[in-house]
Structures are given as structure tokens and as C-alpha cells.
Amino acid sequence: MEPEAVEREFDVVVIGAGAVGENVADRIVRGGLTAVLVEAELVGGECSYWACMPSKALLRPGTALHGAQTTPGAKEAVTRTLSAAAVLERRNYFTSNWQDDSQVSWVEDTGIELLRGHAWLTGPKSIEVAGLDGNQHLLRARHAVVLATGSTPNTPPIEGLQDVQVWGTREATSAREVPERLTVLGGGVAGTELAQAFARLGSRVTLVARSGLLRNFPEEAATLVAAGLRADGVELRLNSATERISRNDDGTLTVSLADGTSVTAGKVLVSTGRHPALEGLGLESVGFEPDESGHLALSTDTSGLVQGLPGDDPWLYAVGDAAGKNLFTHQGKYEARATGEAIVARAKGELKGTPDDWSRCAQTANQHAVPSVVFTDPELASVGRTVEAARKDGYNASSVELPIQVAGSSLHSENYEGWAQLVVDEDRKVLLGATFAGPDVAELLHAATIAVVGEIPLDRLWHAVPSYPTISEVWLRLLEKYGL
Numbered sequence: 001m002e003p004e005a006v007e008r009e010f011d012v013v014v015i016g017a018g019a020v021g022e023n024v025a026d027r028i029v030r031g032g033l034t035a036v037l038v039e040a041e042l043v044g045g046e047c048s049y050w051a052c053m054p055s056k057a058l059l060r061p062g063t064a065l066h067g068a069q070t071t072p073g074a075k076e077a078v079t080r081t082l083s084a085a086a087v088l089e090r091r092n093y094f095t096s097n098w099q100d101d102s103q104v105s106w107v108e109d110t111g112i113e114l115l116r117g118h119a120w121l122t123g124p125k126s127i128e129v130a131g132l133d134g135n136q137h138l139l140r141a142r143h144a145v146v147l148a149t150g151s152t153p154n155t156p157p158i159e160g161l162q163d164v165q166v167w168g169t170r171e172a173t174s175a176r177e178v179p180e181r182l183t184v185l186g187g188g189v190a191g192t193e194l195a196q197a198f199a200r201l202g203s204r205v206t207l208v209a210r211s212g213l214l215r216n217f218p219e220e221a222a223t224l225v226a227a228g229l230r231a232d233g234v235e236l237r238l239n240s241a242t243e244r245i246s247r248n249d250d251g252t253l254t255v256s257l258a259d260g261t262s263v264t265a266g267k268v269l270v271s272t273g274r275h276p277a278l279e280g281l282g283l284e285s286v287g288f289e290p291d292e293s294g295h296l297a298l299s300t301d302t303s304g305l306v307q308g309l310p311g312d313d314p315w316l317y318a319v320g321d322a323a324g325k326n327l328f329t330h331q332g333k334y335e336a337r338a339t340g341e342a343i344v345a346r347a348k349g350e351l352k353g354t355p356d357d358w359s360r361c362a363q364t365a366n367q368h369a370v371p372s373v374v375f376t377d378p379e380l381a382s383v384g385r386t387v388e389a390a391r392k393d394g395y396n397a398s399s400v401e402l403p404i405q406v407a408g409s410s411l412h413s414e415n416y417e418g419w420a421q422l423v424v425d426e427d428r429k430v431l432l433g434a435t436f437a438g439p440d441v442a443e444l445l446h447a448a449t450i451a452v453v454g455e456i457p458l459d460r461l462w463h464a465v466p467s468y469p470t471i472s473e474v475w476l477r478l479l480e481k482y483g484l
């Protein structure tokens with residue numbers, strides 16, 4: 001006879017120990033409450049093992065090499081190409097060889113209880129866990145349950161896709177070999193980054209996008225990235241719908257496009273977006289049903305509190321990719337810090353209702369200043385609103401843009417090409433957004449994030465003098481062009 005599962009009680013149950021779940025639990029125990037973190041796979045989640053870290057580890061050596069190759073004096077010293085084996089080895093190092101011991105130690109040292117297994121809700125504040133130890137565990141949350149379950153790749157409606165084996169981003173980022181030919185489906189951030197990474201490692205890459213490349217960014221910036229990919233030999237098949245995928249006798253995969261042409265490669269990477277991982281979580285037991293597409297989506301307030309639950313006990317939260325707002329590790333961790341603070345404050349009776357904007361319990365930056373970097377070469381870094389988004393949101397917005405041509409950029413590398421844009425709220429004379437594209441512009445971004453979050457008036461920003469000779473001098477040129 002199976003032993004009866006024993007119910008254990010914690011102040012907070014966090015489902016999912018990715019970067020986001022870890023940060024919520026950390027804030028909870030720092031606030032003096034108890035937390036259990038339930039994880040079905042590796043502690044550290046997607047970012048550490050199959051997303052940010054391995055993809056950036058695959059990209060960085062190519063960027064470093066290209067940096068040297070475009071700097072006279074250094075380029076003469078570069079006589080060889082990337083060592084794919086060494087790059088993959090370095091990637092293995094950054095994923096800790098897919099072992100989570102160090103993150104488990106951190107969890108334990110922080111005072112968070114870790115439970116390995118698959119969790120689901122059975123009712124309000126009640127969770128069941130199929131433990132990896134073979135036992136069933138029942139958990140009861142005194143104050144809150146946090147869904148930090150991440151996201152799941154979308155499966156595009158392509159005929160034949162279910163019958164062949166393709167790569168998702170997990171398989172690409174953990175690849176042990178570099179395929180001779182690779183077809184990438186999807187012109188978003190993941191597809192663009194991984195197309196360049198594999199091209200620089202030696203694959204012949206074709207990227208198929210049903211519309212343009214990096215459509216969520218200003219066109220001038222995306223065009224520079226497209227040129228960077230083409231220079232690396234990536235064939236871009238833009239505005240090309242994929243109709244069918246089939247396996248050939250030699251094991252290769254042929255992707256047939258709507259224009260009648262086709263692309264054949266040993267591997268096909270499908271990177272066509274992601275949706276919150278909320279299926280199988282027992283959300284039906286607390287009243288949520290999937291939409292027509294079969295997906296569940298939750299709406300959350302600025303503290304991460306799930307909206308639409310019966311009663312007024314604030315107990316269910318969703319953060320990070322699971323909340324579906326901004327699919328970035330840094331923003332998910334920001335949400336986690338705010339949610340953790342809010343749960344503690346509510347438990348202590350210090351927070352009633354919705355938190356004030358810009359307070360420690362609120363994710364206010366989500367509405368104004370989400371930074372993101374596409375780690376291609378050239379890089380694309382942006383924060384806040386594009387001019388179109390600003391106008392759509394009712395702002396009286398203007399923009400100023402320039403190619404990046406300053407002393408710092410010309411010293412940085414030969415034929416440096418970059419582009420920068422500031423988006424200005426004409427009523428308040430503050431920045432609503434900024435975009436930079438070009439080699440090594442990622443580190444310019446935080447200055448823009450500070451300016452947007454701080455709502456620094458432009459006539460005060462004028463006094464923030466960029467050092468000479470740096471690429472940041474483009475700030476001065478942009479403000480001059482604006483009229484200061």
C-alpha cells in the first residue's frame with residue numbers, strides 16, 4: 001500500500017525555480033516568511049541552461065573575433081577562424097554542463113526549501129507535487145502561491161511539422177555539433193541570434209521569416225542587423241511563409257515555402273515565439289479555462305497578483321515568462337522582486353489593494369522602460385517606447401535619429417556602422433524610449449534606461465556629458481540634433 005502523502009504548510013509556495021522563481025523566493029525569505037520552491041527540471045531554469053547563457057556563450061567568441069578583424073593592427077594578428085570545439089566547450093562551462101548543484105546550494109544557503117517535482121494546483125492555496133523522489137507531496141500555502149513556470153515554444157501550423165524531428169531553442173543552444181546546413185524558422189530575437197551564432201561557427205544558415213527580421217524594433221536598426229547576418233553568409237528569406245516540411249531519404253529536411261521554392265538542411269530550428277507555460281497547472285481548479293487556441297493566459301496587476309479570482313484574498317501571483325508580459329530574464333527578475341515584496345507586505349498587513357506606482361511592490365517599469373538587447377553583431381539595444389508605440393499610447397511624441405558617427409565609434413573599428421534614436425515626450429520634454437544599433441552598443445543602454453525611468457528633463461540631460469572619445473558621444477549629437 002502506498003504511504004499517504006503528508007500535507008506541509010509554508011507561507012508561500014513558488015512553482016518553478018527559474019531565475020524568476022528563485023528571486024521571488026529570495027525576497028520572501030528575506031522578508032521573514034517561509035518559502036518552498038518546486039522545480040520539475042533544473043534549478044536555474046531556461047536562462048541558465050538553454051537560453052540566455054548558452055546562446056550568449058555561443059555568440060560572444062564570434063563577436064570578439066569580428067571586433068579584432070575590423071580593427072587594423074589587430075586584424076593582422078588574426079590568422080585563423082573560430083574554433084567551434086572551443087566555443088562549444090566554453091558554452092558547456094557557462095551551463096555548468098547542465099548540472100544545477102551550485103544553484104541548489106544557493107537555494108539551500110538562502111533558507112529556501114527546495115522540492116523537486118511537478119506541481120499543480122488542486123484548489124485555492126493547495127498544491128500537489130509528483131515528486132522526483134517518487135512520492136506525492138501535498139503543500140498548503142498560508143499566504144500565496146506564485147506561478148513562475150516560464151514559457152513554452154509555440155508550434156507553428158506547418159504541414160508535416162509533427163512528423164519530423166526539428167530543433168527548438170533547447171536543442172540549438174545545447175547542440176554538441178555544428179550542423180553543416182541549418183534552416184532557422186522565425187525572424188524574432190531567438191532566431192536571429194542563433195542564426196548568426198551557427199553561421200559564425202561554420203554552418204550554412206538560411207533564415208526564413210514570414211515577415212521582416214526583428215519586426216518589433218525600428219526598421220533602420222533591424223536593417224543593420226540584417227546586413228550583419230548577410231555579411232556572415234546567412235541567407236535571409238524574408239516575407240516568406242512556410243507551407244510544409246518533409247524528411248528526405250538522406251535524413252535532411254526540406255522546408256517548402258509559399259513562393260514555390262524550398263530550403264534543405266540537416267537541421268531545422270523552429271523559433272517562432274513562446275507562450276506562458278500554464279497548461280497542466282490545475283488552473284481549472286480555481287476557475288480559469290483555456291482560450292479558443294487552447295492556451296491559458298492570466299492577467300496580473302502591477303504586483304503580479306492574478307486578476308479574476310473569486311473573493312478578495314490576494315493569494316495567486318504570476319511572474320516572469322508565466323505572466324506573459326515581457327519575456328526577458330532581467331524583467332522577470334524585476335517582477336519577482338516586486339511580487340516578493342508585495343507578498344511580504346500584504347502578509348504583514350502593510351499593503352492593502354494595489355501598490356503605488358514606482359513603489360518597491362510595483363512593477364511600474366513594465367509600462368515605461370523595458371530594456372532589451374539583441375546580442376547579434378551588430379547589437380540592437382532598446383528601451384521604452386518606439387515612436388509608433390508612444391503615439392499609439394496617446395503621447396505627443398517626436399523622435400530624433402542619427403547614424404552613429406562619432407570619434408568613439410570610428411576608433412572602435414573600421415567602417416563602424418550604427419544608428420541611434422531617441423523618442424521624446426513633447427509635452428513633458430523627457431525621454432520615452434531609445435534605440436541603439438551597432439557594434440558594442442549594449443552597454444549604452446543602461447544610461448537610456450536611467451533617463452527614461454528617471455524622467456530626466458532633456459535640458460538637464462544636456463549636462464550629462466559623454467566622455468571623449470566614446471560611442472556614447474552619440475547622446476550629445478542626438479540632443480544637438482533635437483535642438484539643445
Ligand SMILES: Cc1cc2nc3c(=O)[nH]c(=O)nc-3n(C[C@H](O)[C@H](O)[C@H](O)COP(=O)(O)OP(=O)(O)OC[C@H]3O[C@@H](n4cnc5c(N)ncnc54)[C@H](O)[C@@H]3O)c2cc1C
Binds near residue numbers: 019148280319
Ligand atoms: C534562446 C533564448 C535566448 C534568450 N536569451 C535571453 C537573453 O539574452 N536575455 C534575457 O533577458 N532573456 C533571454 N531569453 C528569455 C529568458 O530565457 C526568459 O525570459 C527567462 O528564462 C524566464 O525565466 P522564468 O524563470 O520566468 O522561466 P524559466 O526559466 O522557464 O523557469 C521556469 C521553471 O519552472 C519549471 N516548471 C514549469 N512548470 C512546472 C511545474 N508544474 N512544476 C514544477 N516546476 C515547473 C521549469 O522546469 C523551469 O525550470 C532567452 C530565451 C530564449 C528561448
Ligand SMILES: NC(=O)c1ccc[n+]([C@@H]2O[C@H](COP(=O)([O-])OP(=O)(O)OC[C@H]3O[C@@H](n4cnc5c(N)ncnc54)[C@H](O)[C@@H]3O)[C@@H](O)[C@H]2O)c1
Binds near residue numbers: 187189190273374
Ligand atoms: N536577447 C534576448 O533578450 C532574447 C534572446 C532570445 C529570446 N528572447 C526572448 O524569448 C522569446 C522567444 O523568442 P522568439 O524569437 O522565439 O520569439 P519572438 O516573438 O521574438 O519571435 C518570433 C518570430 O516568429 C515568427 N513567427 C511566429 N509564428 C510563425 C509562423 N507560424 N510561421 C513563421 N514564423 C512565425 C514571428 O513573426 C517572429 O518573427 C522572445 O519573446 C524574447 O523576449 C530574448
